[in-house]
Amino acid sequence: MNYWLMKSEPNAFSIDDLKKMPQQTEHWDGVRNYQARNMMRDAMKIGDQVFFYHSNCETPGIVGLMEVVREGYPDHTAFDPQGKYFDPKSNPEMPRWFMVDIKYLRHTRRVIPLSELKEQGALENMPLVRKGNRLSIMPVSQEEWDYILRIEG
């Protein structure tokens, strides 16, 4: 099993929004970055565990746990000329963008803020804590995953 971290702006889609979805499941659409696309298309597997991270908000940090319930398939929001995620270079015959389905598992017992994650030497290799990082989906090692759940308290 693999571990991941996915960012979302709570103003746009928060962990509470995910929890309220039917089956507490939603497709992770709108990702328009090739590295992140490749991870969803090729690497994320059913049963993989995922940290939900809130970005661009008052206290950026890890807020919950999720699970991959459907593996990579074309992001149809790229096909809708009226939608904000429309990409004329993507079409159903040759989809450029992919997404996975994600299911809510639980909130963390507290928000684990970015500021605290940055203080942990054990996490210094996470892209998340590195300066200027903008990856919205990233792999998390087993060691990092376990460590974060330990400091969750």
Place this chain on the structure above:
DNA sequence: GCCAACGTTGGC
């Protein structure tokens, strides 16, 4: 293929 200009991300 280089690189300047531009747009976006996201912490602060």
Place this chain on the structure above:
DNA sequence: GCCAACGTTGGC
């Protein structure tokens, strides 16, 4: 709201 970092675009 500011701005640094980064990815993408497009002229050459």
